[in-house]
Amino acid sequence: MNALIFLIVFPLCIALLAAVLPAALSTLRRIIGVIANIVLCVVPIYLLVTYLDKGPAYFQIESHLINIFMLVIEVFIAGFIVYISIRAKRYLPVLLVAVQSVIMLTFEFTSGSGMRVEHSLFVDKFSIIMALIVGIIGSAICLYAIGYIPEYHEHHKEVKDRRRYFAFLMYLFLSAMFGIIFSNNLMWVFFFWEITTICSALLIGYRNDQQSIESSFRALNMNLLGGLAFAAGIVYLYSSARIMELDKLLQVDKSLVLLPAVCIAFAGLVKSAQFPFCSWLTGAMVAPTPVSALLHSSTMVKAGVYIILRVAPALQNTVAAKMLMLVGGVTFLVTALIAISQSNAKKVLAYSTISNLGLIVACAGVNTDAAVWSALLLIIFHAVAKSLLFLCVGIIEYRLGSRDIEDMDYLIMRLPKLTAVMMIGMAGMFLAPFGMIISKFVTLKAFIDSNPGMAILLAYGSAATVFFWTKWMGKIMSIKYGEAQIVEHPVSRWEQFTLAILAIATVVVCLGFPFISSRIIDPYLKDVFGKSPVVDTFNILVIYVIMIGILIILPLGLMYYAYVNKNYRRVGTYLGGANVDNVSFEGPMDHKQTADLKNYYLTKYFGEDILCNVGVLVSLTLIFIMFGVAAL
Amino acid sequence: MKTLFELFQSLGLAERMLAYVLIAPFIGGVLAGIDRKLTARLQGRFGPPILQPFFDVFKLFQKERIVVNKFQNFNIILFFVFTVFSGALFFCGADILLMIFGLATAGTFFVLAGYSVSSPYSHLGAEREIIQMVSYEPMVILVAVGMYMVTGSFKVADIAMYQKPLILALPGVFAGFLYILTIKFRKSPFDLSISHHAHQEIVRGLTTEFSGPALALIEISHWYENVLLLGIVYLFFAFNPWLGIVLTIAAYLFEIFIDNNYSRFKWQLTFLSSWLFTAVAGVSNIIVLHLIK
Numbered sequence: 001m002n003a004l005i006f007l008i009v010f011p012l013c014i015a016l017l018a019a020v021l022p023a024a025l026s027t028l029r030r031i032i033g034v035i036a037n038i039v040l041c042v043v044p045i046y047l048l049v050t051y052l053d054k055g056p057a058y059f060q061i062e063s064h065l066i067n068i069f070m071l072v073i074e075v076f077i078a079g080f081i082v083y084i085s086i087r088a089k090r091y092l093p094v095l096l097v098a099v100q101s102v103i104m105l106t107f108e109f110t111s112g113s114g115m116r117v118e119h120s121l122f123v124d125k126f127s128i129i130m131a132l133i134v135g136i137i138g139s140a141i142c143l144y145a146i147g148y149i150p151e152y153h154e155h156h157k158e159v160k161d162r163r164r165y166f167a168f169l170m171y172l173f174l175s176a177m178f179g180i181i182f183s184n185n186l187m188w189v190f191f192f193w194e195i196t197t198i199c200s201a202l203l204i205g206y207r208n209d210q211q212s213i214e215s216s217f218r219a220l221n222m223n224l225l226g227g228l229a230f231a232a233g234i235v236y237l238y239s240s241a242r243i244m245e246l247d248k249l250l251q252v253d254k255s256l257v258l259l260p261a262v263c264i265a266f267a268g269l270v271k272s273a274q275f276p277f278c279s280w281l282t283g284a285m286v287a288p289t290p291v292s293a294l295l296h297s298s299t300m301v302k303a304g305v306y307i308i309l310r311v312a313p314a315l316q317n318t319v320a321a322k323m324l325m326l327v328g329g330v331t332f333l334v335t336a337l338i339a340i341s342q343s344n345a346k347k348v349l350a351y352s353t354i355s356n357l358g359l360i361v362a363c364a365g366v367n368t369d370a371a372v373w374s375a376l377l378l379i380i381f382h383a384v385a386k387s388l389l390f391l392c393v394g395i396i397e398y399r400l401g402s403r404d405i406e407d408m409d410y411l412i413m414r415l416p417k418l419t420a421v422m423m424i425g426m427a428g429m430f431l432a433p434f435g436m437i438i439s440k441f442v443t444l445k446a447f448i449d450s451n452p453g454m455a456i457l458l459a460y461g462s463a464a465t466v467f468f469w470t471k472w473m474g475k476i477m478s479i480k481y482g483e484a485q486i487v488e489h490p491v492s493r494w495e496q497f498t499l500a501i502l503a504i505a506t507v508v509v510c511l512g513f514p515f516i517s518s519r520i521i522d523p524y525l526k527d528v529f530g531k532s533p534v535v536d537t538f539n540i541l542v543i544y545v546i547m548i549g550i551l552i553i554l555p556l557g558l559m560y561y562a563y564v565n566k567n568y569r570r571v572g573t574y575l576g577g578a579n580v581d582n583v584s585f586e587g588p589m590d591h592k593q594t595a596d597l598k599n600y601y602l603t604k605y606f607g608e609d610i611l612c613n614v615g616v617l618v619s620l621t622l623i624f625i626m627f628g629v630a631a632l
Numbered sequence: 633m634k635t636l637f638e639l640f641q642s643l644g645l646a647e648r649m650l651a652y653v654l655i656a657p658f659i660g661g662v663l664a665g666i667d668r669k670l671t672a673r674l675q676g677r678f679g680p681p682i683l684q685p686f687f688d689v690f691k692l693f694q695k696e697r698i699v700v701n702k703f704q705n706f707n708i709i710l711f712f713v714f715t716v717f718s719g720a721l722f723f724c725g726a727d728i729l730l731m732i733f734g735l736a737t738a739g740t741f742f743v744l745a746g747y748s749v750s751s752p753y754s755h756l757g758a759e760r761e762i763i764q765m766v767s768y769e770p771m772v773i774l775v776a777v778g779m780y781m782v783t784g785s786f787k788v789a790d791i792a793m794y795q796k797p798l799i800l801a802l803p804g805v806f807a808g809f810l811y812i813l814t815i816k817f818r819k820s821p822f823d824l825s826i827s828h829h830a831h832q833e834i835v836r837g838l839t840t841e842f843s844g845p846a847l848a849l850i851e852i853s854h855w856y857e858n859v860l861l862l863g864i865v866y867l868f869f870a871f872n873p874w875l876g877i878v879l880t881i882a883a884y885l886f887e888i889f890i891d892n893n894y895s896r897f898k899w900q901l902t903f904l905s906s907w908l909f910t911a912v913a914g915v916s917n918i919i920v921l922h923l924i925k
Binding site for chain 2: 409410431432433437441444445448451452453455456458459460462463464466467470471473474475477478479480481536538539542543546553557558561562565567568569570571572573574575576582595597599600605
């Protein structure tokens with residue numbers, strides 16, 4: 001239990017320290033940051049080792065005083081939101097916060113004293129997986145930020161240097177994430193939930209210009225709406241079933257908890273940026289790169305799918321679960337298609353995140369052992385590979401002065417090491433047999449058994465996924481005849497080190513998936529479903545042969561072509577005339593022509609404006625049906 | 633024939649893989665020869681000998697190795713390895729989904745090869761190749777889904793041993809597969825990225841910058857892939873091996889016939905028509921199967 005409390009309180013202390021220590025003491029701040037990050041990596045691993053062979057454990061904590069304390073903080077946060085909203089002349093957040101506070105305050109004063117919560121904290125294998133993701137990836141991103149933020153302020157002189165505030169929010173975020181994943185008391189989950197909402201909104205608005213304030217308030221509005229549903233859900237839960245705990249939610253009569261579970265799942269949908277709420281996450285790319293990486297990989301959106309997966313058993317075999325599944329499925333397909341039409345690297349990554357989260361939500365809606373198995377693996381693979389890709393794009397942005405994929409020609413010649421790392425991340429995202437493909441493979445099987453309609457969505461969606469990743473990968477690995485300027489040198493050691501860690505983590509997670517599956521995920525599934533999916537050993541063997549094969553062939557092959565193979569004649573590309581250099585040639589009439597290589601984006605078919613509307617309308621309908629069937 | 637079939641059944645996993653790796657290129661090469669001969673006859677020419685594809689490939693191996701960049705042929709080797717491996721997985725009776733993902737990866741490496749040389753023609757070919765991949769991929773997955781829904785297994789070995797006619801349960805899926813088979817065989821009207829016909833393009837798309845042994849390897853991969861695809865066609869008729877083989881050959885001849893009767897489509901039409909055809913034929917078949925179960 002102490003480890004759990006430590007993981008919640010420790011980042012909080014670091015956050016306060018980061019806010020208090022003056023920026024001038026940069027060496028001290030860095031040392032503290034490094035130590036804190038190491039601790040944050042080690043403690044979840046310690047948790048894993050301790051609980052590896054044990055079932056879930058529940059802990060009792062004297063909670064009434066803590067509840068009062070949390071209430072005070074909540075009121076303070078509500079006041080703060082009201083303050084910043086009125087200052088920015090935006091009144092929707094004020095309304096949302098007011099309603100929410102009224103609900104929570106009335107609830108606390110009418111039933112707070114009589115409420116008895118047996119176990120406030122708990123830990124099981126799923127929490128440990130989440131803790132490892134938050135701890136290791138979250139702190140890796142914080143490490144990256146140490147190198148990134150000074151550079152950010154060099155490039156953006158107009159942005160006020162508030163790095164203390166930034167570090168404070170980053171660590172507070174991590175603390176709240178640990179709070180969400182270890183709390184069994186839903187009041188506590190809600191409390192931490194609201195902290196992540198306000199933290200994300202403030203981090204998105206870090207630049208403090210028109211666009212980021214806009215995005216910041218959009219994120220705030222949507223997530224407050226989710227929070228409102230969450231609050232209403234737990235109040236209703238207590239009044240109908242007299243419980244306030246996550247584990248009891250799944251034990252009592254389903255008809256009592258259906259509506260609260262739907263409300264909480266709705267909050268999860270907002271947080272994990274599913275349709276119709278995906279615009280807050282795509283708007284969040286105005287924030288500095290570490291923020292995007294944090295929001296997309298280890299925090300925020302993962303909190304959304306975490307809570308959905310937790311309450312999904314309460315929806316089992318209801319129409320509401322089918323609607324949840326369809327919202328996820330539609331989001332998966334539509335955002336994968338939209339990603340084809342985007343040339344902004346961060347936006348492609350954002351849509352790909354939403355798409356993958358959609359798949360996880362769909363798995364939660366299906367909620368069989370095989371579906372949850374692949375959902376958990378998706379969470380892991382996605383967190384590692386996506387954080388890596390975001391951090392790479394962050395560096396590229398400053399080296400090339402652009403985050404447009406069309407400007408990334410010959411990247412492998414200009415930033416060889418970074419491109420290699422990026423390729424690892426991309427391979428983890430879409431290339432068989434690495435990473436995501438393993439879970440897609442199982443997802444497909446899980447879908448066919450329960451609902452082939454989902455298998456059809458998956459079939460189309462996977463094709464779209466291959467499209468946008470392959471054309472991007474092709475772009476960065478093209479090599480031109482002649483020399484290109486290498487621009488790699490001034491990448492800070494902090495950033496390089498983080499990328500190395502995450503690249504290694506991607507490979508390790510891919511290679512280690514049988515271990516993760518058999519030791520961590522399967523026991524969890526046995527607790528929840530009483531069985532775990534049988535994965536064909538022959539298939540795993542084949543996947544392993546391919547992975548090891550590639551890992552051996554790739555470096556050997558590249559070395560062979562780089563150093564050993566001399567038996568070739570190198571010529572310029574064929575351009576349809578006499579080459580002047582790699583991209584221009586003498587055309588007819590002595591006219592110099594230049595060939596420009598651009599990718600297809602098929603905006604006519606997959607434009608954001610068309611498809612977003614489709615997604616929003618379809619999913620809104622589905623969500624209304626979900627609430628409708630739960631309320632009746 | 634019967635004994636041959638039983639002989640193949642009696643082989644172990646590794647032996648079946650080996651059998652595919654050794655025999656498939658010969659079958660694929662001969663099929664390509666038949667294709668060229670037939671096409672020539674349809675066009676009123678005499679045509680090359682049936683074994684001409686083998687002569688071509690041997691000749692390509694003797695050519696000088698001309699490259700645009702040092703690493704371009706590595707992608708081709710990966711393409712070759714993955715194609716052969718997927719085929720071997722199929723013929724040893726392994727998981728059909730695994731085979732599909734392997735084949736998709738092979739295709740990805742082929743596209744990356746086209747990109748890596750950064751030549752405008754290869755680049756355009758690579759873009760078109762991706763569009764082709766996106767066009768056929770949903771249907772290929774639906775074939776696996778349909779077969780699983782009928783037979784209850786993803787294992788090619790189990791599907792091949794299924795005693796009832798698969799085609800009767802999956803007519804729509806088969807029609808959809810036949811449609812995208814034209815793309816996979818790189819036949820007109822879907823030979824957008826590279827064409828076997830000289831009249832279709834002035835500069836050859838994706839493979840513009842590949843020559844000599846690399847081009848030979850692409851050709852051999854293509855043979856392997858064709859045999860694998862015909863293997864999938866066979867699965868639909870596997871309840872009767874004789875009928876299966878006859879109809880598989882018929883499907884191949886049908887594709888040659890289509891090839892000679894169409895000129896190239898634009899990519900828009902290729903893409904839209906295959907997704908729509910997949911939706912109409914494949915998806916409806918899957919839904920019917922789900923409803924009657």
